[in-house]
Amino acid sequence: MKIGYPCINTSIGCRSSSTFRLASYSEERLVQTVSSNLECLQKTLEYNKQNGLLFFRITSDLVPFASHPVCKFDWAKHFKKQFKQTGLFIKKNKMRVSMHPDQFVVINSPKADVVKRSVAELVYHARVLDSLGLDSTAKIQLHLGGVYGDKPAALERFAKAYKKLPAAVKKRLVIENDDRSYSLANCLGASERLGFPVLFDSFHHECLNNGESFKQAVELAANTWEKKDGILMVDYSSQKKGGRKCSHTHHIDLRLFEKFIKQTRPLDFDVMLEIKDKEASALKARRALEQMGLS
DNA sequence: AGTTGTCAAGCTAGT
DNA sequence: ACTAGCTTGACAACT
Numbered sequence: 001m002k003i004g005y006p007c008i009n010t011s012i013g014c015r016s017s018s019t020f021r022l023a024s025y026s027e028e029r030l031v032q033t034v035s036s037n038l039e040c041l042q043k044t045l046e047y048n049k050q051n052g053l054l055f056f057r058i059t060s061d062l063v064p065f066a067s068h069p070v071c072k073f074d075w076a077k078h079f080k081k082q083f084k085q086t087g088l089f090i091k092k093n094k095m096r097v098s099m100h101p102d103q104f105v106v107i108n109s110p111k112a113d114v115v116k117r118s119v120a121e122l123v124y125h126a127r128v129l130d131s132l133g134l135d136s137t138a139k140i141q142l143h144l145g146g147v148y149g150d151k152p153a154a155l156e157r158f159a160k161a162y163k164k165l166p167a168a169v170k171k172r173l174v175i176e177n178d179d180r181s182y183s184l185a186n187c188l189g190a191s192e193r194l195g196f197p198v199l200f201d202s203f204h205h206e207c208l209n210n211g212e213s214f215k216q217a218v219e220l221a222a223n224t225w226e227k228k229d230g231i232l233m234v235d236y237s238s239q240k241k242g243g244r245k246c247s248h249t250h251h252i253d254l255r256l257f258e259k260f261i262k263q264t265r266p267l268d269f270d271v272m273l274e275i276k277d278k279e280a281s282a283l284k285a286r287r288a289l290e291q292m293g294l295s
Numbered sequence: 296a297g298t299t300g301t302c303a304a305g306c307t308a309g310t
Numbered sequence: 311a312c313t314a315g316c317t318t319g320a321c322a323a324c325t
Binding site (some may be wrong): 006235 | 315318321322
């Protein structure tokens with residue numbers, strides 16, 4: 001079981017998600033930004049190694065505008081060495097990484113141009129992980145998409161779009177249950193038909209479910225992951241105190257986290273803590289696991 | 296130096 | 311009709 005956090009480390013003084021405005025796009029600016037982002041990614045992974053955090057979500061902003069028509073630059077070629085080096089570091093230290101395209105990536109949209117842009121964005125994500133030289137256990141996580149007032153039709157569009165995806169995307173794509181539209185059962189149903197692994201989001205599951213316990217849910221999701229996919233990835237969070245329903249907490253509630261781990265024993269999976277204060281909560285979770293004799 | 300309007304992109308639910 | 315929230319604020323112009 002590896003513990004991780006998404007995208008940004010708040011204590012090392014750099015970010016691998018620096019960007020700039022489309023209006024100020026230039027090849028020079030792109031090279032300068034990606035260069036500094038890659039440097040920071042390496043620094044972040046070194047911090048993670050030193051602190052026993054072996055799971056990490058790489059930011060989608062690593063290469064700004066990578067899937068935008070304005071970008072004609074072959075960034076993967078230009079930064080080949082840096083990507084390879086960081087990839088070797090990841091592999092040498094037996095780290096697991098993932099990526100999570102943002103909310104604009106919706107492959108079941110009825111709008112053809114939205115789908116087209118979404119696929120381009122997925123291809124970009126796959127290219128980052130390919131450039132790092134990582135195998136198919138490095139995943140890209142996505143939701144099923146919108147409902148548009150007709151779930152069966154929306155799922156049908158998803159299936160059609162999924163089948164047309166490039167192999168480089170398909171080998172990494174996993175689908176995550178969301179908190180309002182598509183439950184774990186919806187994802188499992190589509191997975192059975194199309195063959196992708198299902199990433200389990202425990203907090204979304206608390207918001208939207210079909211009565212499965214955490215243990216049942218983790219078991220069901222884990223069964224969709226084959227050897228080539230690696231072990232199940234789980235996104236974990238809990239309710240923000242006083243916040244509206246299904247808003248993420250700013251700091252880990254260790255009692256709830258330990259309860260979740262105990263409830264799902266002895267199933268093994270990697271945990272991504274989707275919590276605002278990032279590595280601070282991840283460190284606490286890692287120590288809690290150690291005390292439980294599980295890391 | 297600090298503040299603030301705005302930024303490539305979608306969809307849902309709540310007001 | 312508008313906006314917060316999502317997984318994540320930060321760029322860049324202005325004071």
